[in-house]
Amino acid sequence: MTSRLAKFQSIWQSAPYAFAFIGAMVIFAITLIANQGSGAGQIVSAALAFGSFYALVGIGQMFVITSGPGNIDLSVPANIALSGAVAMSIMGGSDAMIPLGLLAALGCGAAIGCVNYALISVLRIPPIIATLSSSFVVQSLAIVYGRGLRITPPPFLAEIATGRVAGIPILSVLVIALAGVMALVLHRSIYGRFLKAIGQNMNAASLAGIRVGLVRFGTYVLCAIFAALCGVLLAAFSGGASLNMGEEYLLASIAVVVIGGTSVAGGFSNVSGIWGAALFLYLLVTMMNTLGVGTGLRQILTGLIIVAVITLAGSRRGVRE
Amino acid sequence: MARLDPKLLRAAVPALSLALLLVAIFIIQPRTMSYFGLNLMLNLALPIAFATMAQLFILTVNDLDLSIGGFVSMVACIAATWLNETPLLGIAALIASIAAYAALGALIHLRNLPSIVVTLGMSFVWLGCAVLLLPSPGGAAPDWLTAIVKFKMPFVPLAIVASAVLGLVVHFGLMRSAGGVVLRASGGNPQAVAKAGWSLLKLKVTMYALAGTFGVLSGLILVGTTTSADANIALRYTLLSIAGVILGGGEFTGGRVSPIGAVLGALTLALVGSLLSFLRISPEWQIGAQGLMLIVVLALRSLVNRFEERAQ
Numbered sequence: 093m094t095s096r097l098a099k100f101q102s103i104w105q106s107a108p109y110a111f112a113f114i115g116a117m118v119i120f121a122i123t124l125i126a127n128q129g130s131g132a133g134q135i136v137s138a139a140l141a142f143g144s145f146y147a148l149v150g151i152g153q154m155f156v157i158t159s160g161p162g163n164i165d166l167s168v169p170a171n172i173a174l175s176g177a178v179a180m181s182i183m184g185g186s187d188a189m190i191p192l193g194l195l196a197a198l199g200c201g202a203a204i205g206c207v208n209y210a211l212i213s214v215l216r217i218p219p220i221i222a223t224l225s226s227s228f229v230v231q232s233l234a235i236v237y238g239r240g241l242r243i244t245p246p247p248f249l250a251e252i253a254t255g256r257v258a259g260i261p262i263l264s265v266l267v268i269a270l271a272g273v274m275a276l277v278l279h280r281s282i283y284g285r286f287l288k289a290i291g292q293n294m295n296a297a298s299l300a301g302i303r304v305g306l307v308r309f310g311t312y313v314l315c316a317i318f319a320a321l322c323g324v325l326l327a328a329f330s331g332g333a334s335l336n337m338g339e340e341y342l343l344a345s346i347a348v349v350v351i352g353g354t355s356v357a358g359g360f361s362n363v364s365g366i367w368g369a370a371l372f373l374y375l376l377v378t379m380m381n382t383l384g385v386g387t388g389l390r391q392i393l394t395g396l397i398i399v400a401v402i403t404l405a406g407s408r409r410g411v412r413e
Numbered sequence: 414m415a416r417l418d419p420k421l422l423r424a425a426v427p428a429l430s431l432a433l434l435l436v437a438i439f440i441i442q443p444r445t446m447s448y449f450g451l452n453l454m455l456n457l458a459l460p461i462a463f464a465t466m467a468q469l470f471i472l473t474v475n476d477l478d479l480s481i482g483g484f485v486s487m488v489a490c491i492a493a494t495w496l497n498e499t500p501l502l503g504i505a506a507l508i509a510s511i512a513a514y515a516a517l518g519a520l521i522h523l524r525n526l527p528s529i530v531v532t533l534g535m536s537f538v539w540l541g542c543a544v545l546l547l548p549s550p551g552g553a554a555p556d557w558l559t560a561i562v563k564f565k566m567p568f569v570p571l572a573i574v575a576s577a578v579l580g581l582v583v584h585f586g587l588m589r590s591a592g593g594v595v596l597r598a599s600g601g602n603p604q605a606v607a608k609a610g611w612s613l614l615k616l617k618v619t620m621y622a623l624a625g626t627f628g629v630l631s632g633l634i635l636v637g638t639t640t641s642a643d644a645n646i647a648l649r650y651t652l653l654s655i656a657g658v659i660l661g662g663g664e665f666t667g668g669r670v671s672p673i674g675a676v677l678g679a680l681t682l683a684l685v686g687s688l689l690s691f692l693r694i695s696p697e698w699q700i701g702a703q704g705l706m707l708i709v710v711l712a713l714r715s716l717v718n719r720f721e722e723r724a725q
Contacts, residue, residue: 162665164529211708211711215708215711215712215715216715216718217708217711217712217715218659218665220477220655220665221655221656221659221665221707221711222711224652224655224656224704224707225656225704225705225707225708225711226704226708227704228700228701228703228704228705228707229701229704229705229708231700231701231704232697232698232699232700232701232702232704233701235697235700236697236698239697343533343536343537346529346530346533347533347534350530356527356529356530357527386545387541387544387548388541388542388543388544388545388546388548389541389545390541391537391538391540391541391544392537392538392541392542392545393541394534394537394541395534395535395536395537395538395539395540395541396534396538397534398530398533398534398537399520399530399531399534399535399538402526402527402530402531402534403520403524403526403531
């Protein structure tokens with residue numbers, strides 16, 4: 093038993109992203125069996141579309157978590173709500189205004205990221221509390237700004253968010269491409285290497301001449317911009333911005349990072365696992381719906397699976413201790 | 414200024430914030446300065462204070478509990494259903510949930526897991542149980558529970574007495590007793606505690622069991638006050654409890670906590686809502702104002718910390 097567990101862990105450590113994909117496939121197979129083999133195409137298509145949103149916020153959150161223990165961005169849901177509302181109101185349903193609206197929303201996200209890092213760095217507030225308090229303020233702004241806002245997204249943006257080419261959601265193609273770029277950034281760029289170095293040992297990174305503050309600053313801004321982009325696309329996807337559309341993405345953003353095999357202690361991450369975990373999470377809900385599992389039981393199972401994944405994966409002992 | 418003891422300053426911040434807040438409330442709405450007014454404002458603060466204390470136990474051992482809100486909700490649902498209809502089953506369920514918390518502590522310690530992720534997963538589990546018990550808002554609190562919580566103390570509202578007792582009991586248990594020192598040390602310097610022959614596993618399980626117990630108390634008091642429950646009744650407690658401990662002078666690491674400060678912090682957070690509604694600030698800005706207040710207090714704290722560093 094122990095040796096099997098050890099073997100499992102060694103596979104996990106060499107290819108941490110594999111289990112998210114294997115899990116997603118197993119769940120997909122069970123769903124298909126329960127469905128007597130019908131509807132496979134639709135399920136995949138829906139999983140790609142919904143998974144895109146999980147992946148977007150997950151990638152941003154992953155960069156933050158990579159930067160070391162204690163780093164996390166809890167302002168994602170509030171950010172999604174505010175950025176979505178800002179984008180929809182500036183675009184005003186007109187295609188011509190899409191670039192300006194997008195720019196405003198991303199700028200809004202970047203501003204939230206700057207505030208987050210200012211709280212962390214200048215006021216020396218722990219990231220979890222800093223992003224939590226800033227999210228309270230952003231939430232209020234979103235409520236006041238978005239009150240009674242019923243503006244439908246511009247047709248072109250709605251087409252990108254909901255359209256399909258040969259059954260494959262356009263959005264998912266874009267987000268997969270973006271994930272590819274971010275994988276390059278993480279593993280090949282100087283910024284990515286600095287980030288991982290900081291996550292593994294901040295003091296050593298600092299002594300090696302890495303400008304730790306600057307890299308961490310960029311990371312919080314990056315995460316906030318990804319959340320803002322998710323807000324814009326989510327608003328376009330659901331036919332307009334709503335205040336609570338970001339709610340589920342706090343837990344989801346952290347869950348996909350963990351299930352995707354990124355070390356919560358920082359320093360070790362992978363982007364592909366995020367997509368595996370995003371598909372896994374969506375397919376899990378689909379499977380339980382297909383099997384006729386009620387809301388309560390579905391939540392219990394989701395929670396137990398997250399706990400089971402982290403228990404089996406274990407933590408990387410010896411890296412920081 | 415230079416002669417001010419930084420430690421004293423640190424302990425004074427939570428008390429001063431609460432005092433300032435109360436003075437502001439009394440000035441704006443003098444009628445609150447009465448038995449009835451205080452009782453009304455503080456009733457809903459008491460369960461938050463208990464949940465904050467549960468969070469404090471977890472923070473003491475360098476962990477973080479993202480599931481306490483879901484847990485308190487589940488306890489509230491158990492209290493409003495089983496505990497009322499079939500008391501034995503209800504009591505068994507509550508004991509089992511405390512045991513589950515202790516088991517989580519063991520799991521987190523043995524497998525060296527990040528508490529944030531485990532408790533995040535458990536928040537789904539608690540919430541799922543709550544939904545299974547009470548799919549729609551309702552249920553009824555047991556009469557004895559309502560009677561206890563709504564008991565009218567002479568002169569001083571029950572909520573104030575209970576908060577004071579809560580703060581003092583945990584203060585003496587955790588800050589002044591020999592056992593409490595070991596418990597805190599297991600967060601401050603685990604290696605040293607282990608080398609001194611203590612079982613870190615037992616210490617962590619104790620802290621998680623304590624957190625579970627205070628979570629159960631929080632849920633019971635909450636249901637006693639509201640007399641009915643729903644599955645989402647206490648979800649915001651997760652964030653409020655973390656903020657309360659930090660406002661009260663606690664730190665995320667190193668076993669540095671202050672039970673009395675945490676109670677003050679929880680009361681402060683709960684009362685901010687009252688102040689804002691007296692100021693006729695629309696509810697939309699309330700949550701933002703809570704956030705701003707957190708930032709201001711933490712900014713003050715970081716000033717105090719720098720002061721401390723310079724003093725050393």
